[in-house]
Amino acid sequence: MTSFTRIQDMVCARVAARPGWTFAVALALTSVVFSPQTAIAEEATPSAVAASAGGNLSGHPLNGPESADSLLTDSGEEKQDLLDRNVLQEWEAWKAAVTEKTGLSFGADYTIVGFGANTSLGDRTAVSGIARIYGSWALFNRGAANTGSIEFKGENRHSFTDTPPQLLGLAAGYVGVTQPVFSDQRFRTTTLYWKQRFLEDRAVARLGLVDVKEYFDVFALGSPWSGFQNLVFSTGANTIAILPDGAFGGMAGGYLTDHIYSAVGIADASADPTSAFQSFETFFSDFDTFKTFEIGLTGGGKLLFVDNAHISFWHMxxxxxxxxxxxWGVIGSASKLIDGKWLAFLRGGWAHEGGGLYEASVSTGFGYMPTPAGNLLGVGVNWGRPNRHTLKAALDDQWTGEVFYRVQVSENFQVTPSVQLLGDPALNPDKDLIALFGLRSRVTF
Incomplete structure (x- = not known):
């Protein structure tokens, strides 16, 4: 019997014995979905509503804004910051000179997230940080269409508390993930692949250690580094347990017409980003894969992910x-940019088995950015039905709300206070509502 099966049986037994709504249930469930070998779904999406998000995507079909290339583009754009100050101007000028001479672009950032819950079955506070280094090295057709490049991203995810933000919701008795990436996983390889653009930049292919979230079900406000933090507002809407990164695989996609795009991909579902190079072996020896297909309608160009409606299918x-x-499952998403400042969205997902925490989920809300590449307000609400196949029990539906306001303090520094409201927490039925107060800060180099 595998460790997964043993833990699942233990969770089932505790849930069936209804008096046992204890922290042990939450801890058992976290072991299922957050084992070191399981890459929990996390989102790679734009950090802005209009100009700063869409600007990263012009001429780069299906190039998710948390990819190395998009992060570098975003860091090079001028921000509408409160202090109107860039203390790293000389450093950025030197990096630009290196890029001009060699074709190598690189950058780094450090983000820290802290949460405090008003009530919990276990710990009530959690703090974690992530240091990232990323780059893109153009080796073919540099400075022209149809560029070929190596892209890479490595991270160190570390927790300052016994319970990291990734697990605090479960510790409180909520079936969900209040922050999908801020864990205690330590060093990991997130991406290392060859990216080839073709058809005059209307299409793109990747091969190597890929991150599925760079091209699958991308949503403009779902980045855990700069947008919504709860997984219900991110890739898969909390209906998918595993979204591989640091996984050997490939994808191809692009525009079929000026307004219709499509993408297909396959990746090693058993990949472990902390030992990413083993994925080359497990992909071919085990061939346990995560497969995706998506087709969407968009305004095109800079509006690829803000005027967007798509349907996405996955199988694991x-x-x-x-x-x-x-x-397997299906995800639907629609978002519309209004007056260049407001982004309204409606998203939903449904899964048949697959180990996700929800079998059905629907989210709606909006984002508001008063000035391009500046402060950002996000408001969202979600309904979710816990997955009876994963939990081996029929738990009550849950409601989730999140509000955040991202402040661009200086050119290279953001601060984002937030509140998550976790309604009818399924593992803590004595509470009607759990409030989770958060603070996130990010600095780029």
Whole structure:
């Protein structure tokens, strides 16, 4: 019997014995979905509503804004910051000179997230940080259309508290993920692949250690580094347990017409980003894969991910190495930019098995950016039905609300206070509402 199966049976037993709504139930559930070998779904999406988000995507079909290339483009754009100050101007000028001479672009950032809950079955506070270094090295057709480049991103995810932000919602009795990436995973390889643009930059292909979230179900406000933090507002809407990164695989996609795009991909579902190069072996030996197909309608160009409606399908094999169950599902998403400042969205997902925490989920809300590449307000609400196949029990539906306001303090520094309201927490039925207060800060280099 695998460790996954043993933990699942333990969770089932505790849930069935209704008096046992204890912190142990939450801890058991976290072991299922956050084992070191399981890459929990996390989102790579734009950090702004209009100009700063869309500007990263012009001429780069399906190039998610948390990819190395998009992060570098965003860091090079002038921000509407409160202090109107860039203390790293000389450093950025030197980096630009290196890029001009060699084709190598690189950057780094450090982000810290802290949460405090008003009530919990276990810990009530959590603090974690992530240091990232990323780059793009143009080696073919540099400065022209149809560029070929190597892209890379490495991270160190570390927690300052016993319970990291990734697990605080479960510790409080909420079936969900209040912050999908801020964990205690330590060093990891997120991406290392060859990216080839073709058809005069209307299409793109990737091959190597890929991150599925760079091209699958991208949503303009879902970045855990700069947008919504709860997974219900991110890739898969909390209906998918595993969204591989640091995983050997490939994808191809682009514009079929000026306003219709499509993408298909496959990646190693058993990949472990902390030992990413093993994925080359497990992909071919086990061939337990995560497969995606997406087709969408968009305004095109800079509006690719803000005037957007898409439907996405996924299928995952049973994962022999971890015991994670296979499954499949569908995701629908629609977002519309209004007056260049408001972004309204409606998103939903449904899954058949697959190990996700929700089997059905619907989110709606809006983002508001008063000035391009400046402060950002986000408001969202979600309804979710816990996955009976994962939990081996029919738990009550949950409601989730999140409000954040991102402040661009200086050219290279952001601060984002937030509040998450976790309604009818399924593992803590004595509470009607849990409030989670958060503070996130990010500095770029």
């Amino acid at each position: 094999d049973d994962i022999a190495r971890t015991g994670a169950p296979g499954g």
